[in-house]
Amino acid sequence: MPKNKITQLFNIQYPLIQAGMVWASGWKLASAVSNAGGLGIIGAGSMYPEILIEHIEKCKKATDKPFAVNVPLLYPDIDKIMEIIISEKVEIVFTSAGNPKTWTKHLQEHGIKVVHVVSGVKFALKSQEAGVDAVVAEGFEAGGHNGRDETTTFTLIPMVKEKIKIPLIAAGGIATGRGMLAAMVLGADAVQIGSRFVASPEASSHQNFKEMVVKAQEGDTKLTLKELAPVRLLKNKFFDDIQKLYTENPSKEQLIELLGRARAKKGMFEGDLEEGELEIGQISGLIHEIKPAAEIVKEIIEEFETARKEVSAL
Template sequence: MQQKITDLFGVKYPIIQAGMIWNSGWRLASAVSNAGGLGLLGAGSMYPDVLREHIVKCKKATNKPFGVNVPMLYPNLEEIIQIIIEEGVPIVFTSAGNPKTYTQHLKNHGITVVHVVSSVKFALKAQEAGVDAVVAEGFEAGGHNGREETTTFTLIPMVKEQIKVPLIAAGGIANGKGMLAAMILGADGVQVGSRFVASEESSAHQAFKKMVVAAKEGDTLLTLKELAPVRMLKNKFFNELMELYTTNPTKEQLIELLGRARAKRGMFEGDLEDGELEIGQIAGLIHDIKPAATIVNEMVTEFELAKKQATLL
């Protein structure tokens, strides 16, 4: 396996569990780290005091490296960064914002910094800002996504051609074959989100997990590009949103329909009708809920087997 990512993070496998809102608490992050990957806490759905609590519990649950994903469009950003520094978190993944804002500040405190992008343009900006690695996330990914609709298969080789820092592939990767494909295209590691949503340790509501497992091809769609593009499962709220789009709505009308805490209501509280259910296209290949360690081990086993088979072609 690629050593750039394992050496950078001090982990056994180049597998990163995405720091997803309402899914990535200390139980999931520590389980993935203990299994040899890199677990991330999802700060985007945590108030500062809640984040500190999850960091403290994660440190007690694992002696392996773990990190925090920080969406830079959320409030309390300065306080969140300060807590990460105070608690000695070794790795930070930033997203949804300008990487120049905090990269050097974090690196001055000995923290490894990675930024999530959806295009070559922003990958170059992240490299210029001094990040240690870049996550290039394709259009297939769940949750908030890029507007360009560039797929992972296309994005990874284009970004690889332009940057010198290690590259992590994300979007539509849930098993060892997907991991191998990403690496053949130029990735040094993979970030996996949706597959870990359907894990026993995920903080997502059990009803949401079951809906992910039941999802089929075509059950998700990227929408709300006027606000912040998000891929979600089709449900009653989604249908209401599509109906509103037929009227050529203003941004204000979209914001009014979206309301507050819609994602929490869906993914964390289990409101499958009126909640926002964020998940990737790869949900169609997720058929069960299992321990995070099993997911990591199966990915590695399938990766090694697929690699051997590929050499025979």
């Protein structure tokens, strides 16, 4: 595969990035993806500072390839997290859920490349203005926390591409080589894939959750809790409880009370499929087996190359 803006920026073999996902993407998954030629990401959103140090150090031992750390900017201990990233000499940081202006320059002054995740054109332009090295534009098909406007990846990528000059990474609803090719035809320089890597032995999420992802069909996920922070969930008892509460026209406080604390940990990490929050993308309906991360990368790249030849013959 020829080099492009993203493979050159990150010094990786393939323009394929594993998303930083809470409770799923620790050092094992990140190092496996990086070793397979993609860019692995440690998801710091579910980690206390001391846990993040442990994951970064283990990842360094497990791979000599580049890897990144994803940091939600609303994280309560953000100063400590950034201090760790700088002191541990992490080379690439993906930021999300917050203002990219806050940390971008500071990180770049320490030689760190910064990518910001956005859900719309307006935020992509703000990120470019903040000086980020690239943006991830994520359509509303994606799992986990999501954009309020429900803009799909198929429409979002060309709209962002039209407005920005920096490298563009597509995310949301991509789990195959054909999906990767489609996103790049639409203008992306690379893709970021989350849900597909949840169904791997290296993902730190619970086996119960992985098996539920593999069983998921079309229509088994839905975006909800827009009043708090929109999140795409697998339908389960907790999801049904949310829907039932909505019939009573609840206040924001009632929704917060129902959500409670550590709901995502309960579902994705501890494997409580009834009461837990199960964040996954719509593309889960196309994920049919749990397989090693390296095999997933290989399969995606092989399908990408096959599809590219088929398209060129049209």
